[in-house]
Amino acid sequence: MVDKKVITELSEIVGEEYISTKQDVLLAYSSSASMASDPIIPGAVVRPTNAEQVSRIIQVAAKYDIPVTPRSGGSSLQEEVIPKLDGLVVELMRLDEIELHKELRSVTVGAGVTYGVLEKFLKEHDVFLPVYPESALVCTVAGNVAVNGAGPGSSKFGCTGELVLGVEVVLPDGQIITTGSEANPYAPGPYQRYAFGPDITGLFIGSLGGFGIITKVSMKVFKRHMFYDYNTFGFETHEQAERFMVDIKQNDINGVFTSLYEGPVLELFMDMIGEELGIPKYEWPFRTVSMTIGRVREDMMKSDAELAKKLCEKNGGHVIGISELPYSEWTGRLWFFVRACYIHGWHWRTLYHHQTPTNAHRSVEEIRDVMEKYGFLGHTAGFASGHSSFNAYPHLYFDPQDPEDEQKIRDAHKELAKTLFKTGAVPFKLAPYWADAIEGMDSYMAFLELVKKTIDSRGIMNPRVLGGL
Amino acid sequence: MTEVDLDELMENLAQCRRCGICRNAVYEDKGFDGVCPVWKNSAGFETSFMRGRIQVALALLEGRLEKTAENAESLYTCTLCGNCTSICAAEFDPAKCLESVRQVLREIPNEVRDTLAKKILENNNPYVEENRTRRYWVREVGFDIPSTGEVLYFTGCTAGLKLPETAKATAKVLKAAGVNFAVLEEEPCCGSVMLRTGMVDEAKRNAEKALEMIAKSGAKTIVVTCAGCLKTFREDYIERFGFDMPKVLHMIEYLKPLIESGKLKLKKSDEIQQITWHDPCHLGRALGVYEEPREILKAIPGVELVEMETNREAAMCCGSGGGLRSYDQEQAKKIAADRMHDAEEIHADILATACPFCEHNLKDGAIRIDSSIRVVDILDLIAEQLE
Numbered sequence: 053m054v055d056k057k058v059i060t061e062l063s064e065i066v067g068e069e070y071i072s073t074k075q076d077v078l079l080a081y082s083s084s085a086s087m088a089s090d091p092i093i094p095g096a097v098v099r100p101t102n103a104e105q106v107s108r109i110i111q112v113a114a115k116y117d118i119p120v121t122p123r124s125g126g127s128s129l130q131e132e133v134i135p136k137l138d139g140l141v142v143e144l145m146r147l148d149e150i151e152l153h154k155e156l157r158s159v160t161v162g163a164g165v166t167y168g169v170l171e172k173f174l175k176e177h178d179v180f181l182p183v184y185p186e187s188a189l190v191c192t193v194a195g196n197v198a199v200n201g202a203g204p205g206s207s208k209f210g211c212t213g214e215l216v217l218g219v220e221v222v223l224p225d226g227q228i229i230t231t232g233s234e235a236n237p238y239a240p241g242p243y244q245r246y247a248f249g250p251d252i253t254g255l256f257i258g259s260l261g262g263f264g265i266i267t268k269v270s271m272k273v274f275k276r277h278m279f280y281d282y283n284t285f286g287f288e289t290h291e292q293a294e295r296f297m298v299d300i301k302q303n304d305i306n307g308v309f310t311s312l313y314e315g316p317v318l319e320l321f322m323d324m325i326g327e328e329l330g331i332p333k334y335e336w337p338f339r340t341v342s343m344t345i346g347r348v349r350e351d352m353m354k355s356d357a358e359l360a361k362k363l364c365e366k367n368g369g370h371v372i373g374i375s376e377l378p379y380s381e382w383t384g385r386l387w388f389f390v391r392a393c394y395i396h397g398w399h400w401r402t403l404y405h406h407q408t409p410t411n412a413h414r415s416v417e418e419i420r421d422v423m424e425k426y427g428f429l430g431h432t433a434g435f436a437s438g439h440s441s442f443n444a445y446p447h448l449y450f451d452p453q454d455p456e457d458e459q460k461i462r463d464a465h466k467e468l469a470k471t472l473f474k475t476g477a478v479p480f481k482l483a484p485y486w487a488d489a490i491e492g493m494d495s496y497m498a499f500l501e502l503v504k505k506t507i508d509s510r511g512i513m514n515p516r517v518l519g520g521l
Numbered sequence: 522m523t524e525v526d527l528d529e530l531m532e533n534l535a536q537c538r539r540c541g542i543c544r545n546a547v548y549e550d551k552g553f554d555g556v557c558p559v560w561k562n563s564a565g566f567e568t569s570f571m572r573g574r575i576q577v578a579l580a581l582l583e584g585r586l587e588k589t590a591e592n593a594e595s596l597y598t599c600t601l602c603g604n605c606t607s608i609c610a611a612e613f614d615p616a617k618c619l620e621s622v623r624q625v626l627r628e629i630p631n632e633v634r635d636t637l638a639k640k641i642l643e644n645n646n647p648y649v650e651e652n653r654t655r656r657y658w659v660r661e662v663g664f665d666i667p668s669t670g671e672v673l674y675f676t677g678c679t680a681g682l683k684l685p686e687t688a689k690a691t692a693k694v695l696k697a698a699g700v701n702f703a704v705l706e707e708e709p710c711c712g713s714v715m716l717r718t719g720m721v722d723e724a725k726r727n728a729e730k731a732l733e734m735i736a737k738s739g740a741k742t743i744v745v746t747c748a749g750c751l752k753t754f755r756e757d758y759i760e761r762f763g764f765d766m767p768k769v770l771h772m773i774e775y776l777k778p779l780i781e782s783g784k785l786k787l788k789k790s791d792e793i794q795q796i797t798w799h800d801p802c803h804l805g806r807a808l809g810v811y812e813e814p815r816e817i818l819k820a821i822p823g824v825e826l827v828e829m830e831t832n833r834e835a836a837m838c839c840g841s842g843g844g845l846r847s848y849d850q851e852q853a854k855k856i857a858a859d860r861m862h863d864a865e866e867i868h869a870d871i872l873a874t875a876c877p878f879c880e881h882n883l884k885d886g887a888i889r890i891d892s893s894i895r896v897v898d899i900l901d902l903i904a905e906q907l908e
Contacts (some may be wrong), residue, residue, distance in 0.1 A: 069564045076577045076592045079585075084540045098566060126567070127541050145545075145565060168547040175549075189546035273883065292864035386548055387610075394538055394610035452535045 054095035060114050062098055062140075064109045070099040070146075081123070085187070086131045086448065087399040088458050088465075094121065095138035099179055101146040101350060103228050103267040110265065111226035113140055119515050122145050124163050124192040130483035132199055132260050135360035136515055144194070147267055152177055152243040160242060160270045163194035168386060179273040182209045183307065186389035186445075194219075194269045200258035200480045202437045204385035207310040208346070209274075210438035211480065213257040217242035218269035221256055224508040227359040231256070234270065242270030257505075258481040263507045271494045272381050276478040277308070277346035282375035282382070283358035285364040286337035290413035293339035293371075296367045297409040298437055300343070303363065305356045308346040309382050310436040311517050312339065312412055317431040329388070340372065344382040398429070398449035399458075401465045403485060405477040407434070414475040415444040418468060423448075424465040426456070444477070487519040488495040497521075523721045523761060527582075532580055534622075536613040543571040543605035543615065550833035556604050559890035562855040567700045570594035571605040571864035578622040584800075591627045593878035596622060598852060601717055601843030603806040607834045617625040623719030631718075633848045640721040641727055645709040646678040647847075653707050654721075655681030662692045670703030673767075675754075678710050679877035687877060690904035691746050691772055697907045698776070698785040703738055713749040713803075716757055716902050718844040725762055743769045746900055748803035748876035749842075755808065760834035767827045772806060772900055773814045773875055781834075782821050786908040790823035796902075797827050799860065799883065800836040814899055816873055821906050829863040837863065839874075857886025864894050871895045873902055 054073065063071050072078070073096050095118070100106045114121045117141035126133060135141050147162030147382045152174050160182065161170060167181070167188035175278040176178050183205040183370040185191045191201070195213075200213040209215060218232025229235070233244040244252050245329035254264055287293035293312060313321070318336045342485070343360065347353035361371050373398050380388050393400075407415050412434060419432045437443035446468065450461040467488035482500075490497070497519065504511075504521045511521075545555045554649050555561050567573035574595050575884065580586035581593060596619065603616040609623035628632075637647050645652040655676065666674075679689045694700050709731045715724035735743065743766075745751050752768040761859050779785040796818055806811045811833045829835045840846070840856025861883060864872045872894050874880055883896045 072564075072566055074568075074591065075586060076566050076580075076595055077566045077573075079574050079580050080573035083539060085541060087538060097566060125541060126539070126572075143566075166545065166547065169545070172547050172549055172554075187540065189548055190541040190544065325831060384550070387550070390542060390610045394536075394540060395612060397612070399535075399537060399538060453532070 053149065054118065054140065055116070056513070058112060058118065059096060061112045061403060062096065062109060063088065065102050065105050065112070066098050071280065072097050081135065081143070083132045084123070084126045084128055084131070086129050086134065087452070088089050088401050088462055089131050089304060091445055092134050093237045094135040094136050094141045095477045097143055098143040099143045103222055106142060106222045106265055107226045107228050109142055110222055110224065112361070114510055115226060117510055119512050121514050122265045124195040125190045126186070126462060127187040127190040128195070128199060130394040130485045131516060132406070134484050134516060140453060141316055141496055142193070144265070144267070144413060146387055152358055156241045156243045157273055158270055159273050160268055161193050162266045163267050164192060165194070166190060166192050170281060171386065175276070178276055180276045181215065181216060181271050181273050183212050184385050185212070186393065188386045189390065193271060194266045197257055197269045198260055203389070204309045204382060206438060207436035208306055208308045213254070214438065216253055217245045217255055217270040217272060218253050219256050219266050219270070221264040221266050223264045224510065224513050232270065252391065260483065261514040262504060262518040263513060266399060269308045274459055275348050277348055279347050279350045279353035280376040280382070281345040281353055283360065284372035284374045284377055285341040285343070285369050286372045287339040287367070287369040288343070289368070290339055292324045292368045293341055294410045294412055296364055296369060297364045297442070299367065300360065301436065303340055303359055305360055306347050306352070307343045307344050307436065309385070310443070311377065311381060311433065312343065312435065312455045313433050315337065316431050320431060321392055326393055329376065329384070331376040331380060334372070334374055334376055342381060344378045399452040400447040400449050401461055403446050403465060403468055403472065405442055405479050406437060407474055407477050408440060409442045411476060412442045412444065415446065415472060415477060416470045418475060419446045422468045422471070426460050428460060428464060482514055482518045523725055525625050530618060530621050530625065531582065533576055533613045533618050536611040536738060537572065537575045538608065538611065539572050539576070541572050542608055543729050543894060545828045548608070551608065551657055552833065553839065554835070556608055558600065558602065558604070558838045558840060558856045558859065559598055560649050563852060569598065571619070571754060573597070574599060574619060575615065576725060578619065581626055582622070588626065588629045590630045593626060593748050595632070597631060597718070597848045598632070598845060599843050600802070600838045600840060600845045600856070602645060602802040602838030604838065606834065607806060618813065619736070620719070624721050627719045634718040634844065635737050637718065637844070637847055638715050638723045640708045641715060642723060645707065646682060647710065647714060648678060648682045648822065652880065655708060656706065658685035658688045658694070659704060664696065666692060667703045668706040669738045670701055671739060671802055672700055672702040673719055673735065673738050673743045675700050675711070675743050675745050676704060676708055676749055677750045677877060679685065679881060680707065680746055682843040682908065683881060684877045684898070687898040687900050688902045690898070693904045694772070694776065694785070694900060694907065698779045705734055705738060709734060711750040711753045714833050714844055714847070717842070721761070728758055728762055728764070731757070734768070740767050743767055745769065746772050746875065746877070748801035749878060752803040752807045752816070755777050771810065771875060772784055773817055774810065776903065777813045777817055778819065779819060782844060786903040787821050787862060787906040788904065788905065788908045790821060791893050793825060795825050795827045795868060795869060795872045796871040796873055797829050797864050799829070799830070799839065799874040799876055801873055802842050802877045804875055805822050805836060806834060812875070816901070817844060817899065818873060818904065819903070827867050827869055829867055831863065838887070839882045841878040846882055852880055854889055855887045858883040858889040859886070859890045861886040861890055861894065865890070865892055869894055871897055871902070873897055873899045875899050
């Protein structure tokens with residue numbers, strides 16, 4: 053329970069309507085989209101409307117040593133917004149401003165703006181924020197910066213963090229700072245992230261609210277691609293497919309979304325949603341690369357498409373030529389993945405991570421091993437996620453009405469995090485799922501702890517993340 | 522089938538994996554510009570949209586949350602509009618599940634719900650003690666309407682008692698089309714609101730009474746002007762109660778072929794008017810009737826049909842469904858005002874609909890935002906344009 057005196061102070065900031073200690077409301081904030089997670093009931097929830105209110109809330113929380121969990125879309129899958137018992141949840145969905153800086157090719161959005169909302173807005177201006185998390189209709193841009201997510205678009209543009217020009221953050225003492233070029237009060241807007249020395253913006257990317265609450269983010273936007281090529285490429289060995297993925301990058305082919313699927317995994321997906329999306333039936337090979345090439349000019353697109361076919365054959369593959377799969381992935385990017393994730397009845401735990409493209413098969417092997425050992429259904433697939441990385445998204449399925457099954461997945465999940473770590477994989481962020489998996493990083497973790505203690509000496513900011521530092 | 526299979530319900534509720542798409546998804550490809558009207562027009566806590574409601578429902582059903590009126594509040598602040606069902610990526614119907622949850626948890630006190638059911642059972646309508654007054658509009662149409670016949674116009678409580686102009690307009694249109702029709706002497710409530718609020722046993726008792734009266738009328742076809750009556754007769758009476766019902770049509774379904782064949786002639790509107798169509802949730806999402814009213818409106822000479830940003834499967838609700846208008850009138854009116862803003866944005870002169878609940882609530886919404894848009898039932902419009 054949060055003390056009544058504290059509730060009164062918080063009410064004075066946000067107004068009585070926007071604070072709740074009702075049991076049902078607290079219960080609804082005890083969980084998120086993360087599955088097989090123990091719900092934890094907070095003491096109160098507040099819904100501020102701007103950074104100034106967030107600042108005053110944090111000052112009250114600091115005064116009374118109340119742990120604070122920032123939350124926006126509530127779509128995170130790795131327990132990032134599960135609160136502390138009796139803590140305070142600061143829900144940011146009311147921060148919904150959008151400001152386009154067309155000449156600067158950037159946009160600034162409040163922490164409550166989802167990708168779906170922003171996409172509609174940007175489309176009217178013929179630009180786009182080219183990386184979309186799979187939960188784009190629910191997830192906020194600021195939330196995705198806080199977790200440094202990836203998704204369709206990442207194969208060309210990298211993780212969300214790569215697109216950030218600056219952030220507005222409320223620090224644990226209530227101070228509000230703006231990073232990047234906007235730190236200069238005379239700057240015309242966000243145009244350069246690397247300003248005034250160290251990359252302070254980067255400190256908050258993937259920080260999960262452990263250093264402060266992001267209230268605004270400024271992002272790069274790009275002219276929308278007008279010309280696309282959609283194609284699929286088949287390979288009989290993982291080496292062939294992985295080398296092809298590297299060649300695509302080496303030759304500057306603009307694969308905005310380049311997915312790599314194991315044959316049986318693609319069969320599973322197609323069984324679920326193939327017909328619905330109009331994807332023809334096909335006996336998918338050992339490995340399939342599904343690629344959307346996007347360009348602002350047609351000649352560039354055609355050139356890329358031709359070269360991709362040659363590189364496929366050079367690596368021993370064959371052009372499958374089914375365009376409907378990449379077409380659905382890209383044009384339906386706000387829907388395709390969410391549908392694939394929820395059309396079946398299973399609950400699942402995930403363990404998003406990056407590999408190198410030539411190590412993608414190691415993630416497949418590790419999840420297969422753990423599936424065999426524990427005896428459950430699951431899969432992993434992934435996509436090129438930047439300069440030289442590959443994002444894998446393993447799903448471990450369980451029946452939520454069977455506690456033994458759920459426990460099995462929790463155990464398998466824990467083990468998988470450890471084995472994946474040893475393949476050289478890295479998580480996007482230090483969410484609770486990864487806390488037990490990392491080893492041999494003592495100096496790094498000690499430094500991270502120093503940073504945390506320096507910024508958040510009371511340890512009130514989302515204490516469950518960053519390995520519980 | 523009036524009992525809820527609890528195992529099946531729990532299995533369905535477990536389909537919700539809390540993705541949150543039911544809150545405010547904006548997805549142009551599917552026509553969504555937001556999803557939950559309550560979330561959008563309230564303080565916006567998690568319990569104001571379906572993800573939170575399902576978590577509360579599960580906690581109440583599993584005993585993790587005490588069964589009190591306060592804890593169950595979010596179960597009743599939902600219009601059951603079904604927009605969440607339209608966009609849900611999982612294979613279940615959240616709105617239908619919530620309706621079942623209300624039924625299972627009916628032991629939780631709820632004065633508004635209980636009063637509504639009591640009034641309907643006692644008075645045959647939720648509004649007045651003298652139910653026979655609901656047929657008084659017949660005196661004003663200028664011709665006799667029998668109480669038996671092959672075509673029965675089931676007026677509904679709201680048209681009969683609150684919006685009699687729609688009932689009169691319907692009678693005028695039917696007569697103009699040369700249809701001999703009847704209106705029951707003392708028509709009962711269809712029981713829709715009882716079903717939506719979880720009072721299924723009471724609804725069944727009421728429905729048995731209604732069925733008997735309908736049977737006595739000799740009706741082979743029932744026409745209605747209320748989307749709630751339509752859904753209740755066409756779906757619930759048959760699927761839930763296993764009744765053998767005559768054919769049930771909304772007037773817009775009944776009239777469309779009459780207009781197309783020229784049996785019912787419509788004259789040109791005095792001036793060109795931009796009319797937008799508000800899809801009632803019970804008519805659209807529930808029963809898939811989207812195009813018939815649009816075709817009828819387009820058939821009125823001089824009318825230009827303009828669409829609000831959200832329409833058909835993704836149309837935002839008027840705010841009055843699911844018992845919300847009774848449970849939280851203020852909330853219902855806020856939602857109505859928001860829907861009227863949608864109509865204002867496209868500069869509509871008239872907003873037409875085919876549900877007296879929608880019409881009644883949207884009129885209040887128009888007042889709230891000082892809108893000059895005329896909110897009207899489509900039957901009123903058709904009656905005005907009769908040759």
